[in-house]
Amino acid sequence: MQHHEQAHLARRFLDRGYTTPITIEQLSQEVALSPYYLIRLFRRIYKQTPHQYLIQLRISRAKELLSYSDLSITEICTDVGFESLGSFSALFRKSVGLAPSAYRRSSQTSQKSVYIPLCACLLHGIHDTLDP
């Protein structure tokens, strides 16, 4: 198995299980690589570490739930895999720019687009998929 395939498998594992607690040891066992090697490989391919990717998945899902659901912020925090409301709020604000409650207030709109315009894709070198 090529190592980039193992990084891909690791990402799939995170995609499927991001709402549950996942440790780097567990992830590295899943793909039969050492934690240190997996982190380096993952970062080389996806430009972020498995932990950063996991947080991004959780924050992205939280943004969707804040925009489209009536779940409380505490429920969203636990639904997306965070164990502490404090760390969720702090990470959300650091990553997104707004506190979860402010994000919800500003994003509950009927006119929501969920794509990156082609002109921005061309300028910034964005592809349709992250898969290499």
Place this chain on the structure above:
Amino acid sequence: MLNRLAVTGIWVKDQNEALRFYTEKLGFEIRADVTQGDYRWISVGLKSQPEFEIGLSALKPNGMLTADDVQMLTKLVEAGKLGHGVWKTDDCQTTYEELKAKGVEFVQPPTDRPYGTIEAVFKDNSGNIMVLSQDKPYRTMMQADTEA
């Protein structure tokens, strides 16, 4: 045939800071917030204009943008020489006071313009220059003559 402008973009120095400025100070709503890898597309728009949105594009190297491009663009944005726009309001003076109280930096207070508007000029927190414009009531030439 072209129908309408749906999306445009402005350069911002920090997307999180810009998002706070446009939502919390100007009252825009978030229209899109999509992350792909280390790229984030975020757009905002006015509640009163649901068919139009502005992308807050981060000034950082990626894709076709080199570090030199970003350095040059950042200089121009900070100097107010690049991004600009005109926002309409029914009451320029009141909106000016509201925004000023929220910490928005104005480079010109509401001023009567000779072409039938009252306009103030402010900067966003990256340096993009925006005009706050109120149309003055239309007057016939006869009314103008009488007032003169």
